Amino acid sequence: MPSHKIRRTLISVSLTLFSMIIVGSMAYWLWPDSSTPTPATAPAVPVTAVEIGRRDVPILIHSIGNVRSVRSVDIRPQVDGLLLELPVNEGQYVKKGDLLARIDDRGIVAALERAKAQQSVAQAQLASAQRDLRRYRTLANTQAVSAQTLDQQNGLVAQLEASVKSERATVSATQVQLSHTRIHAPADGRIGILNRHEGNFVRANDAQALFSIVQLDPISIEFSLPQARLPQLQALMANADKSSMILRVYSGDGGTLLGEGPLDLIDNRVSDATGTVRVKGTVANPLGHLWPDQSVVINLQAGTLLNALVVPQRALRQGAKNPFVWHVRDGKAFPQPVQVTYSDTNIAVVEGIQTGDLVVTDGYSRLRPGSVVNLLEARDAAVTPVASRSTP
Structure with missing residues (x-):
């Protein structure tokens, strides 16, 4: 055999032996030790749970x-005049009828006296005309005065009667004006910020109120x-x-x-x-x-809702079709579909579970159907009674 073929054969055999040694070494080190135990089941999932109870639930x-x-009232002047007095303070509580403000009334008092005097004059004139009318009627029976004179006297009496009514109305209107110079509280309430102060001249058509009262x-x-x-x-x-x-x-x-x-x-x-x-x-x-x-x-x-079955709101989970809770039975957790009839931010009223059932309120992210659970101390107080159990 030629020498170059012998070398090629020896090299090929050497490489094969080397590969077998490497593979054997890796198999030795990577092969699991028979003395190392293999876990048979997944570890228990720590969860917090509560025992479901019943109670009366207000529908909110x-x-x-x-x-x-x-009642909110803006206090405004009804007459023009100098604001003489504000016997109230900002933020003060007042009762109905309390004096709030006083406006200068001297001009209105003078006008009232003049109106009363004119009313007295008109009443005196009417009284004189009525006496003359009675005389004329007596004389008319004997034809001592003409019918025309009697008619004129009747007209004068009617005219003076109208004048007396007019003067009486003037007195009443002036008295109303005078009453507006004293402003009284229309209701109980609290005084707001004052927009005018003593010494200001106020007008009935001012756009801004003196202040407001709110009950x-x-x-x-x-x-x-x-x-x-x-x-x-x-x-x-x-x-x-x-x-x-x-x-x-x-x-x-x-x-x-x-x-x-x-x-x-x-x-x-x-x-x-x-x-x-x-x-x-x-x-x-x-x-x-x-x-x-x-x-x-x-x-x-x-x-x-009387005697309603209540679970904490955070115990509810949303499934593909219906909400559910994780129900703990015999140390394992199982999804239990429920029907929610009422809920708020803290609790939910449900159907589909029973009083005394244990539902998970925390730690459900690692749960799978049938997961073994380790019940921690319950931290939820929204549902009565609260369970505090643990499995060995």
């Missing part, structure tokens, strides 16, 4: 509304709801028992409760522009927490 309608004063207690709440709510609202208003129809006012979502009261009125029309209907209620406001034109969050209690 949520909305954004505004505070409105039951703060009780106070109104106005808000709008979709027209689809109209039948529900009408049913509420028709219900003789108003105790379950409670309007609660909050400073914001999850904010402080500012007041509560009954629903009073549904507006007489639906807005064409927005498709909503305005609703009005009255709330007690003794501490002044609610302020006119303030924006507030409103919860209207439209009824109560």
